[in-house]
Amino acid sequence: MKTEIAHWLARDPDPKTREELQQLVETQNQAELAERFFGRLAFGTAGLRGIVGAGPNRMNHLVIQETATGLGQYLLATVSDAAERGVVIGFDGRPDSKRFAHDTASVLTAQGIKVYMTTHVAPTPMVAFGVKHFGAAAGVVVTASHNPPAYNGFKVYWGNGAQIIPPHDSGIAEKIELATRQELDLLDLELAKQQGLLYWLSESFYDTYRQALNQSALLSNHTQPESVSLAYTAMHGVGAHMAEALLADAGFTQVYSVTAQREPDGTFPTVNFPNPEEPGAMDMVIAEAKQHGATLACANDPDADRFAVAVRTEAGEYQMLTGDQVGVLLGHYLLTHAEPGQNLVGTTIVSSSLLKQIAKAQDANYFQTLTGFKWLTNVAMQRQSEDSRFLFAYEEALGYTVGSEVWDKDGLSALVAFAQLTAELASQGKTIWDQLESIYREHGLYLNAQRSIALQPGAPSVGEQLRAEPPASIAGRQVMITEDLKTSQRIHADGTVEPIDLPASDVLIYHLDDESRVVVRPSGTEPKLKCYYEVVELITHEDTLAHAQQRAADAMADLITHHQESLLG
Structure with missing residues (x-):
C-alpha cells in the first residue's frame, strides 16, 4: 500500500487532499488508509458516486481527471465525430462540483473535444436536454443528487440524451483504468475558449430549456391555474429558479417557495438527508403549505431530476403521495390528454402494475424494464414508432419523464404537469384524492x-x-x-x-x-x-x-x- 500511496501523492494536483492523505499516513490510520486504497470507485451505468476525500476510493480532483480522460478517450475511439460534436457539462451546488466540472472540461478540451459548459449551477435534466439540443456526443453532470453532503458524483449521458447503458459503461471503465497509469493532459479553460474548444452556456441556454418545456403540448393545459396554490422547495438544490419560472409561465400565481431552502447549498443545513423520500425532508415545505392553505406541497431533490408531492386532505393535513401514486396519476392524465399516436408508456419491474392496466384500458402501448431510468428511456427509444410515440415513463423512486424533450427523469416538467392536472381537477370540483379513488374503482x-x-x-x-x-x-x-x-x-x-x-x-x-x-x-x-x-x-x-x-x-x-x-x- 505504501507504493500506491506514494504514486497517488505524486499525481494528486490538489494540495488539500495531499495534505489530508499525508495526515492519515503520519497518524498511521491504517484502517482509513486501507479503506481508501482497497479499491477504486467503480465506474458503472450511473457513472461515479462517492464520498469526497483523498484516495482512489473517493471523489477528488485526480479521480475526476482520470475519469474524464477515460471518457474522452472512449468517445474518440468509438464516436467518429466526437471531438466536433462535443460534450455538454453541468454541475450542482455542492462545494466541489464546479471545480470538478472545470477539471472535466480541461481534460476533454486538452484531447481536442469541444465542450459546452454551463456558467453556473444547472438542473440535471437541463444537461440531458442539452445533449440532444446541441447534438453532442455525450454529457456530464457533476452531482450527487439527493445523497448526503459528504458525497459527490459524475453522471454520464450518451449522445442519444439518455444515461449510458452497457457496453459503454465497461468500455469507459477500461479507458479510465488505463488513464490511472498515464500522464494527464489539461488545457487552461481560457485557452480552450480562445481555441474554439470551450463554449460557455449562459442564461440564453437556460431559457432554451425553459421554452422547450413551455412549448410542449403535454405541458400546455392551462385550465384555471390561478385557482391552485402550491408550496415549493428546492431542498437547497438547483431547481428553484427554473421551477418558479416554469410555474409562472404556466399561469400559476400562488406559488410559495421555502426561503430557507431556496438557494443552492451543498451542506444542506436544514435537512439531515436531502431526499424527499426520507422522513422529515418535506417538513418545511409542508409547514409552508399549511401557512398558506396551499393545495400542494411540492419538492424537487437537489439536482431537480426527482419530484415529490404532499396533497392537502379534507382535514387540512398533508399526505405524501408515493412515487407509484404520482406515476399512476400522471400516466392516466397524460394518456387521456395526449395527441393520437403518442401512447407509449412504461415503468420498471418494481413499480406498480397499475399503469399497465390503465394503458390497456386506453388501448395504449406499455413496456417494462429493469430498475433505473437509464433503461426506461433507452428502451423507450427502441420501442417507439411513428404510430406509437413515447409519452411517459416513471419509476417508484420519484422519477418521471413527460414526453421526449428530456430523455431522463425530469422533476421540473413533472412538477408542472402535476400542477396542471390538479388545476384541471379543481375546475371540475374534484381533488387529487377524488381522482385516485376513481382510478382505483375502475382498475x-x-x-x-x-x-x-x-x-x-x-x-x-x-x-x-x-x-x-x-x-x-x-x-x-x-x-x-x-x-x-x-x-x-x-x-x-x-x-x-x-x-x-x-x-x-x-x-x-x-x-x-x-x-x-x-x-x-x-x-x-x-x-x-x-x-x-x-x-x-x-x-x-x-x-x-x-x-x-x-x-x-x-x-x-x-x-x-x-x-x-x-x-x-
Whole structure:
C-alpha cells in the first residue's frame, strides 16, 4: 500500500487532499488508509458516486481527471465525430462540483473535444436536454443528487440524451483504468475558449430549456391555474429558479417557495438527508403549505431530476403521495390528454402494475424494464414508432419523464404537469384524492411496499437458494408464474416456459394467484436483499375507499410477514 500511496501523492494536483492523505499516513490510520486504497470507485451505468476525500476510493480532483480522460478517450475511439460534436457539462451546488466540472472540461478540451459548459449551477435534466439540443456526443453532470453532503458524483449521458447503458459503461471503465497509469493532459479553460474548444452556456441556454418545456403540448393545459396554490422547495438544490419560472409561465400565481431552502447549498443545513423520500425532508415545505392553505406541497431533490408531492386532505393535513401514486396519476392524465399516436408508456419491474392496466384500458402501448431510468428511456427509444410515440415513463423512486424533450427523469416538467392536472381537477370540483379513488374503482387498488433484509458479507446467495428450491406458495398464495431474469425465463405453474425480453439480472419475480406480486433482488451496492411487494384489492360499488384500503393494508402486512419469515427461516 505504501507504493500506491506514494504514486497517488505524486499525481494528486490538489494540495488539500495531499495534505489530508499525508495526515492519515503520519497518524498511521491504517484502517482509513486501507479503506481508501482497497479499491477504486467503480465506474458503472450511473457513472461515479462517492464520498469526497483523498484516495482512489473517493471523489477528488485526480479521480475526476482520470475519469474524464477515460471518457474522452472512449468517445474518440468509438464516436467518429466526437471531438466536433462535443460534450455538454453541468454541475450542482455542492462545494466541489464546479471545480470538478472545470477539471472535466480541461481534460476533454486538452484531447481536442469541444465542450459546452454551463456558467453556473444547472438542473440535471437541463444537461440531458442539452445533449440532444446541441447534438453532442455525450454529457456530464457533476452531482450527487439527493445523497448526503459528504458525497459527490459524475453522471454520464450518451449522445442519444439518455444515461449510458452497457457496453459503454465497461468500455469507459477500461479507458479510465488505463488513464490511472498515464500522464494527464489539461488545457487552461481560457485557452480552450480562445481555441474554439470551450463554449460557455449562459442564461440564453437556460431559457432554451425553459421554452422547450413551455412549448410542449403535454405541458400546455392551462385550465384555471390561478385557482391552485402550491408550496415549493428546492431542498437547497438547483431547481428553484427554473421551477418558479416554469410555474409562472404556466399561469400559476400562488406559488410559495421555502426561503430557507431556496438557494443552492451543498451542506444542506436544514435537512439531515436531502431526499424527499426520507422522513422529515418535506417538513418545511409542508409547514409552508399549511401557512398558506396551499393545495400542494411540492419538492424537487437537489439536482431537480426527482419530484415529490404532499396533497392537502379534507382535514387540512398533508399526505405524501408515493412515487407509484404520482406515476399512476400522471400516466392516466397524460394518456387521456395526449395527441393520437403518442401512447407509449412504461415503468420498471418494481413499480406498480397499475399503469399497465390503465394503458390497456386506453388501448395504449406499455413496456417494462429493469430498475433505473437509464433503461426506461433507452428502451423507450427502441420501442417507439411513428404510430406509437413515447409519452411517459416513471419509476417508484420519484422519477418521471413527460414526453421526449428530456430523455431522463425530469422533476421540473413533472412538477408542472402535476400542477396542471390538479388545476384541471379543481375546475371540475374534484381533488387529487377524488381522482385516485376513481382510478382505483375502475382498475383496483394497487398497494406497493418495499422491505430490505440485511445480509452478512459473504452470505450464500438467497437467489440461488430460491432457484434451487422454488417456492410453490408464498404466504398461503399459490405461485402462478415465476420470472427469473437471471435465466431470462418465465416459468408457469404448469411447467410452461417462455423467454423474457429483458437484460439478464439477478431478480426473481413471483406472480401469485390473487394478483399479488413479490420481487426479490440483491442490492447492487451493499450486502442486503431488496424485496418489493404488491397487493391488489378490488373495490365494489358498496365499498368505501377506506374499507378497501384497510383490506389492502392487512393483505400487505400478511404477505410481508410470511414472506420475510420464509427467507429468514
